[in-house]
Amino acid sequence: MGAQGCGFGPAAELVAVSRLLTGHERVFVGDGVAAAFAQRNADAFDEVHERPPGTASASIDDLVGSADLAISVMEADLVLRAVTAGCPAVMVDSLFGFWSLRRPLAAVHRLCAGLPRSSFAAATRRLAGLSPHERVVAAHLLAEHSVVQNFPGVPGRAAEMAALGPGPEIHVTGSIIDLEGVRTVPRDADPGCDLLINAGGFTNFLLGLDVNDDYLRLLHRWLPDLLRDWPRFTRVLVCGGPYGPGRERTFSVAGRRADCRLLPQRELLRRAAAVPDYLLAPGLTALHEAVALGRLPLALPEQHYAHVYTVRRLADTLFGRSAARFADVLPDHPVPEDDLAGTAALVRIAGRIREDDELYRRFRRSVNERIEHHLSLGPAARAEGVRELRELLGGDPVPSVLAKIVPPG
Secondary structure (H helix, E strand, O other), rough: EEEEOOOOOOHHHHHHHHHHOOOOOEEEEEEEHHHHHHHHOHHHHHHEEEEOOOOOHHHHHHHHHOOOOEEEEOOHHHHHHHHOOOOOEEEEEEEOOOOOOOOOOHHHHHHHOOOOOOOOOHHHHOOOOHHHHHHHHHHHHHHHHEEEEOOOOOHHHHHHHHOOOOOOOOEEEEOOOOOOHHHOOOOOOOOOOEEEOOOOOOOOOOOEOOEOHHHHHHHHHHHHHHHOOOOOOOEEEEOOOOHOOOOOEEEEOOOOEEEEEEEOHHHHHHHHHHHHEEEOOOOOHHHHHHHHHHEEEEEEEEOHHHHHHHHHHOOOHHHHOOOHHHHHOOOOOOOOOOOHHHHHHHHHHHHHHHHHHHHHHHHHHHHHHHHHHHHHHHHHHHHHHHHHHHHHHOOOHHHHHHHHHHHOO
């Protein structure tokens, strides 16, 4: 089992899938932010193998070769390793409609149909011309099962892929989250905070801790002002990947505090279920969790291009209309329609706002307006906001889909 190392979303989905497969020996393999999340939620696996970046992959090949099944959440290389090792693979994806193709889907399908299976190296050479997004789509075509979380645009892509002919069995599902954790979490426990801010995993192909981290630096400039502007928030909890062991931090203003920590997933769910108000970076997994808990969160500005995509596709919902956006501050600063270039543009935008006092004042005022509007929503409006998201995001229950693919152990 493995997950793409872009934020905590893929790893959180893998943990959710793994928790449904008790009775099987569940072995996590991976590195980076995905491995950090797996270590933080190690009870979801029987073994966690963290591969230091840059080391040889022979140990992972051995693990994959000895497995009965490989389950990958958006990690294309794991599927490729499984296919070349003769191990059946399941590709799980919450961003199925997001991946952009530079060439026709049929052309990617032809490359996969002629894939040499003698070695991982040979297969990699065959797919060398594909973009990172196209490699994820290729992994779906090579897998036996494609488990995709519903979202606007997903049914159309699933139909297009199915029309190609022999390929994976495609399953369009509802939320790929820790459903048991959501079901059993107490709703009336003390959350230990007045406001919860979910910053997500943050780290991806461009963003990192101390690398292209202008968004985090802007967040840290803003947190003391949040405490100044909103006396009602006496205890703020900021959770996410940037605040793992040794990186925790606290901001204090006039006796009010913002504590930045990394929480285990079920602890985060417990807080999210009971906290009065909830802000989050607009990642799909965090949004699905909130909706499953019956909570309508407020979206913070976008960290990377996938967040732009998510908010834009949900623009007709209360969640989408209410979301804070960098475009509120810099409406004339374009964000390219590209994962890498778009994310790089967001880094530059966050840096400009953080460094320019006038832009920062505009940012602070804009986010305060979004918070004020969010707090003004009554229970009925929030419930309606959750309902419309559930209608858009619903699909076959993940437990029943997985039970058909992976019989009970």
